[in-house]
Amino acid sequence: MTLDKTTLEKICKRIDSYQNEVIEIQTRLTALPALSPENGGDGELKKSEYLQSYLQDKLDCPATIYNAPDSRVSSSVRPNLIAKLKGKSSARTLWILSHMDVVPAGELHKWQSDPWQARVEDGKIYGRGVEDNQQGIVSSLIAAKAFRDDGVAPALDFGLVLVADEENGSKYGIQYLMEHHKDIFKKDDLIIIPDSGIADGSVIEVAEKSILWIKFRVQGKSTHASTPERGVNAFKAAANLIVKMNNLYLMYNIIDPMYDPPTCTFEPTKREANVRNINTIPGEDVFYFDCRLLPNYDIDQFWENVKRICGEVETRHKVKVEVTCEQDGRAAPPTPPDAPVVRALEKAIADIRRVQPKVIGIGGGTVAAFFRKAGFNAAVWATQDETLHEPNEFVQIKNIIDDAKVFAHVALQN
Numbered sequence: 001m002t003l004d005k006t007t008l009e010k011i012c013k014r015i016d017s018y019q020n021e022v023i024e025i026q027t028r029l030t031a032l033p034a035l036s037p038e039n040g041g042d043g044e045l046k047k048s049e050y051l052q053s054y055l056q057d058k059l060d061c062p063a064t065i066y067n068a069p070d071s072r073v074s075s076s077v078r079p080n081l082i083a084k085l086k087g088k089s090s091a092r093t094l095w096i097l098s099h100m101d102v103v104p105a106g107e108l109h110k111w112q113s114d115p116w117q118a119r120v121e122d123g124k125i126y127g128r129g130v131e132d133n134q135q136g137i138v139s140s141l142i143a144a145k146a147f148r149d150d151g152v153a154p155a156l157d158f159g160l161v162l163v164a165d166e167e168n169g170s171k172y173g174i175q176y177l178m179e180h181h182k183d184i185f186k187k188d189d190l191i192i193i194p195d196s197g198i199a200d201g202s203v204i205e206v207a208e209k210s211i212l213w214i215k216f217r218v219q220g221k222s223t224h225a226s227t228p229e230r231g232v233n234a235f236k237a238a239a240n241l242i243v244k245m246n247n248l249y250l251m252y253n254i255i256d257p258m259y260d261p262p263t264c265t266f267e268p269t270k271r272e273a274n275v276r277n278i279n280t281i282p283g284e285d286v287f288y289f290d291c292r293l294l295p296n297y298d299i300d301q302f303w304e305n306v307k308r309i310c311g312e313v314e315t316r317h318k319v320k321v322e323v324t325c326e327q328d329g330r331a332a333p334p335t336p337p338d339a340p341v342v343r344a345l346e347k348a349i350a351d352i353r354r355v356q357p358k359v360i361g362i363g364g365g366t367v368a369a370f371f372r373k374a375g376f377n378a379a380v381w382a383t384q385d386e387t388l389h390e391p392n393e394f395v396q397i398k399n400i401i402d403d404a405k406v407f408a409h410v411a412l413q414n
Contacts, residue, residue, distance in 0.1 A: 002414045003347075007152055011408045012352075014146040015401055021145070022138055022400050023125065025054070027118040029134045030127035034101045036168045043073035044100040044164045048081055051100070051162055054141065055083045059148050066181055068164065068172035078164040078172035082184060085144055085158040087411070093157040094190045094411050096143070097367060098136035099166030099173060102129035103389050110391035124394045131395040132388035136194030137162060139382075139403040146408060154411035156190075166195075166367055169327050174367040178374055185376060190341040190410065194382035194403060195366045201353045201383035201402070204345055207334035207361035208369050209259065210299055212291040213326035214306065216241060220319045222275070222283030231281045235274060237317035238285040242268050244309050245289060251305060256294050259361040265292045288326065292363040295331035329365055332372035339377040348409035352402060353383070381406075 028050055035041020048065075055063045061084070067077035079100075084093065105115035105128045113119040115128040140160050147154055163173035170176075177184065185191070196205050218238040223231025245266060252264040269290050274282035293302060310321040335342060337359045349357045362380075371378040383399040 003409070003412055008409060008412055010150055011146045011152060011412070012405045014150050015142055015404045015408065018142045018145070018401065019397055021142060022397055023118070023120055025138050025141065026125045026127070026130055026134055026395070029137065030118040030129060031116060033116055033128070035104060036101055036165060037070070037072040038168050039104045043070065043075065043078050045073070045075045045077070045079060047100045048079040048162070051081060051137070055081070055160075059083070059085070059141075059144055061085055061144065061148070066177060068176040070172050078176075080164055080173060080177055081160070081162040083160045085147055085154065087154040087156040087158060089155065090157050092186065092188050092190065093159045094154070094407070095159040095161055095185065095192065096136070096140035096407055097161040097163065097174070097191065097193050098140060099133045099163050099195070099367065100137070101164055101167050102132065103167050106389075107391060112392055115393075123397050125397060126392055126394045128393055131384055131393055133166070133195050135384065135395045135400055135403070136382060139194060139400045140407060142400070143404040143407040143411070146404070147411070154408075155414050156411065158411050163367065169329075170367055170370060174370045178370055182374065185371075187376065189376070190344060191371055191376055191378040192341065192345065192407070192410070193366050193368050193378060193380045196362055196364055196380045197382035197384040199383070199385055200355050201349060201381075201399075201406075202355040202357050203360045203381070204342055204349075204357050205362050205366070205368070205380035206337060206342060206359045207258065207295070208331060208365055209264070209292040209294055209361070209363050210297070210331040211327060211329035211365045212293070212299070212302070214289045214291060215324045215326050216287055216289070216310070217322040217324075218285045218319050219322065220283050220317070223281050225279040225281050228281055231283065232318050233281045234285040234319060235282045237313055237319040238287055240317065241310065241313045241321065242287070244313060245306075247309070248291075248305070252293065252297055252302075254294055254296055256296070256361070259294065259363065261363055264294055264297070265290075265363055293331075299328070299330055329369060332369045334361065335368070335372060335377045335379055339379070341377055341379045344410045344413050345379055345381055345406070347413065348406045349381070352405045352409055
């Protein structure tokens with residue numbers, strides 16, 4: 001790989017001047033909650049409209065819009081944006097792919113400020129979505145802006161992909177693009193997804209676990225709490241089922257140090273409300289599990305074990321357990337550690353971040369899985385404090401700036 005270091009220094013200096021721009025973009029994006037219908041929102045349209053105008057007005061780079069139909073939102077569409085700066089060669093494209101949607105704010109009383117109004121303090125920006133995944137959006141925008149403002153063409157085309165629906169399975173986002181517009185991407189393209197990372201920016205994610213979201217509906221018989229013998233307590237049976245599901249940790253106990261965390265995980269998460277009053281035994285209880293399995297394990301066999309556990313609870317508590325799969329994301333083949341995108345990132349991270357990067361697998365799920373399943377090599381990288389989905393989510397302005405420099409570095413490599 002060759003690199004014009006003088007041009008890189010020029011671009012990095014330009015990126016350093018964008019601190020106020022970073023705050024402005026983050027402020028605008030945070031005030032436009034892009035929540036999915038599953039999370040009580042109306043989709044990504046308003047956020048996408050702001051990003052379209054930014055690409056047009058600030059980068060002179062109009063976006064192509066790919067609308068995935070979704071009748072559940074007022075606009076009836078979930079927008080996906082593609083924009084591209086021309087490079088010296090168009091044989092390949094460096095794609096930076098970020099997602100526009102965010103998760104709900106959660107427990108508002110735990111926030112120190114309004115989650116939908118960006119707050120700047122001590123070099124950090126606080127607000128829902130600022131790290132997940134507005135950090136990726138902003139760092140890719142300002143990297144592109146630096147090339148445009150300095151009149152410098154990158155070595156290869158510089159593409160931005162801003163997708164919908166990542167937080168709820170990507171049916172209306174990258175899955176839609178891969179099913180209907182796969183020809184956007186070429187096998188030799190470099191694909192970077194800035195949606196996972198650690199504080200020093202030293203890890204490149206090349207593999208992910210299988211992701212299974214399971215919905216359990218436990219059905220018993222409702223009755224007055226003073227006469228439990230007349231009913232069947234679905235809540236009690238559900239609690240027993242949750243405890244028995246913990247045995248999966250003993251059954252699936254391989255340790256693979258490549259992954260962080262290095263084991264499978266099986267955790268109860270969301271639970272739907274049952275009865276409203278204290279003196280009624282619930283006849284139905286609904287809850288969910290988030291399961292992450294190392295690729296070593298057979299998913300069909302896993303389902304058989306889950307059904308067996310459910311059967312044991314049905315027999316003991318005289319209930320009926322209905323099991324459905326909310327997401328079945330089976331592990332994709334990993335990106336080879338010597339893939340061009342990984343090598344390019346390693347060089348850029350070493351030069352810009354002054355750390356020696358390493359490749360890992362993660363338990364989290366990203367859109368990289370859909371690329372890998374389709375035969376594209378994708379790498380996941382960012383510099384993050386991992387506050388995503390938490391109250392008082394924040395991003396460091398410096399990380400946005402430095403990540404943009406890494407993207408620029410990759411774009412300048414021949």
